[in-house]
């Protein structure tokens with residue numbers, strides 16, 4: 001059945017657009033579509049171009065929050081960023097000026113993620129980025145690097161993100177300089193991985209930070225709980241409420257067309273229990289979520305009754 005859901009979504013007419021505001025992402029083949037699902041026993045289901053490499057983009061906001069929260073402690077991170085949804089686009093500036101004290105609302109929008117990037121352990125950009133790639137590598141069991149073309153392309157067009165970082169600095173929500181925070185954030189967005197890696201990260205998160213292959217806890221349960229709550233309430237930007245109702249699983253999307261999804265408990269064919277799902281299809285909607293990715297997740301959530309609600 002899941003095979004026919006994949007085929008139905010794959011053959012649907014192309015809708016949406018590529019993330020062409022980042023020149024390096026404007027050239028991706030529009031028809032890529034990949035899914036990787038892994039359960040707690042290591043059983044796997046794969047569909048389509050699952051080995052294709054994508055950049056994390058906003059999915060990196062989850063990993064940087066985990067690393068910062070686990071390093072500094074949640075309470076210290078929460079002094080600089082809230083955990084409230086906004087209902088605004090991911091790159092919105094408006095609340096930084098009108099909300100009391102200009103505190104960013106949550107780590108899943110650009111303002112919050114730029115603040116979190118500045119709080120990462122390490123004294124310079126390189127060390128802060130490495131703290132996140134090292135963490136990802138522990139979970140995926142392979143090395144990850146930054147796609148320099150995507151990073152440079154983003155740096156050259158980062159007008160809004162630079163404005164956001166300036167507002168944050170003016171209100172004392174950034175450690176270090178504006179350029180350091182911006183560079184760190186954009187390098188994190190440009191980390192490369194595959195849907196297999198996304199699925200492993202999803203499984204790790206829904207396992208409350210337990211690395212099942214080694215039976216080892218890498219993060220606190222509190223960090224895992226905050227992460228899942230943030231993904232459910234803010235992970236799909238100003239469509240988070242809609243997808244909480246229609247899909248009902250903690251998820252995070254990025255404008256490259258990737259989606260990281262966590263299944264708390266379910267059964268998909270021979271896969272059972274906790275699962276991580278990585279999906280990639282580069283055509284995104286107006287909000288920034290993968291059109292085919294969200295369609296696929298919605299259909300499997302309904303069919304296999306995966307919602308936590």
Ligand code: DON
Nearest residue numbers: 057058090189253254255288
């Ligand atoms: O901040 C940006 O513009 C991007 N590098 C990340 C955006 C993103 O993925 C938001 N997504 N849906």
